[in-house]
Amino acid sequence: MPVATPPKSLLHIGLMSGTSLDGVDGVLARFGADGDRIEATLAAAYVPFPESLRADLMALQAAGPNEIEREAQAANALAVHYADCVRQLLAQGALDAVEIGSVGVHGQTIRHRPELGFTRQTNNPALLAELCDIDVVADFRSRDIAAGGQGAPLVPAFHRAVFGSPDQQRVVVNIGGISNISILPARTADATSGFDTGPGNVLMDAWIKLHHGRNYDANGHWGASGRVHAGLLAQLHDEPFFRLPPPKSSGRDLFHLDWLHAALARTGEPLAPADVQATLAALTAGSIAQAITTHAAGTEKVYVCGGGAENGFLMRLLQQALGAGVSVESTAVLGVAPNQVEALAFAWLARRFELRLPGNLPAVTGARAPRVLGALYPA
Template structure:
């Protein structure tokens, strides 16, 4: 592995994340302490959007189709090129020579997540990424946890615990990407961290506005705000059995997809499109709120990260759902803790790469359900 001659106490890692929203690649370059693996500083952050054709193909690969092995391989090659572009942007922005980067931690693009069937699939070509960048690549972080009987997800609660736990207060970190998940971080060190997927984040809202308005997402929830919540439809959405299943649990587009939504809507054919969007926004907010009330009833401090943190209307709905339970509860983005909401997941995979290098576990068995702590990832040397 490379060394960082500028500071022998820290090492530099790149983290790359392309999530369920399928919009593009978020990348960070960060320094971590060598022994403890504590985040010291984020030196650069970059975003590379996916072209429409790649996004469409990744969406199509979420379900079985013709010639999908070839199509996935081609999509993986394109992904690696976009990952390499993001790495180049980070290096240019920071001025850090490539030789000083220890490794790249890259999640890949999830196209199937079936832990109940014993597998998860993150499309990627880490060998090509190593070839393009000249940097060691660490990938395939979920498979070892699944092999150990876990869900393979969510993995971010371990990083949330390392980054955001505080002795003085209980905290909940909510990550809202395509799917939403929570990390319950108790101040008492003897209490275990709890984390799980709560249900849809932006995935259904994004799909609905794309279908009706041709937009990738609902900026600040303006379209949702213009509609009215349909109570009976909301009740049908909230009846989804996944929501009441106890953790450990994880989900994705394998469950929450346009066909799932269409089936729910079949009993309500006359709902206006804007009212559907309004109801979907409340569905996301209430499923998050219900999970926090059930598994973190004493927590007053909630911090939100992911793309959903930039949807002011969704943030208002989450605040409303939680303040009905506890009027003294605060809901803020992780920016109030000094970390931009859109950088958290990429930082998590930089951290997981550092954990791999130092042979330290990257999972939390209480979160994923694995039989024990495991070192996560697979190395593709430069």
């Protein structure tokens, strides 16, 4: 006897391609009727970007000639990869497109300038809707910025719904290209807060790409072979962003190789590339730990998601920076694989949009009030 399919509106897909520019993570989830509760993750898929698309997206991070056409072509290519990920999810779940409520897709950030009133996540959601024949919800950041917010991070509201505990304060750390934290107190939901802490993997990825041609430092092996340079670390920590009070957000607009090279020049001595990599890992761990110590004092449980959770060297440095009184673990111990958390968040945001429920937290982004986030591209 066939298993009854849940109502269409309870099945949603989330797609996320982050600052690391490596590919798209996708999940298919079944939600409870209340809009917050995820009953099950039915499928997960990853579609890597070809090097040509990664290079095109990387080039769009900075001003250049013919940007409008280059961005449009990259957006079309992104939509094709997003659609491929959707097809894989449907195949794994043995589902048809008509059974899915919507696809929530973040798009690829190429500019994030909330101080100037805009953010840009390149994407072609209309093409994605055409290719998948499923409603697409996209452009989640813009409404928050229009309401005076940073437009990021958007995941703390999701973290609260999925990882919050009534018995203990928790911090969820997302280490993608950029790192952000969600502070989830045990007391009231309204006390949830969060912000970007600074670079996650973005500088480590760029540095190993420059020296070894690899897109990331697998398990932090190269970084672990080096030694942290105290002088360079002090130069990096001198960045004013780290001293800004939340709400705050950042991206490649600030943390890039030119920023790193300027700090290296101020250090005044040649450094072994592996030592620089070790120091960049220490910067990521130290800036996260400083944010937790300053804004979430007393936290004993820290859960890490994103690509950084797979970097053993970085996780050890974070544990050392936080001290023995704090437990640092992957979100896997809470039942969600670290590489699925952000994609699940955008499935959740798409579900919130469908129910016309707010997706932002003003205490996190600085927006004037809660807002329904996203724009609909019907199938």
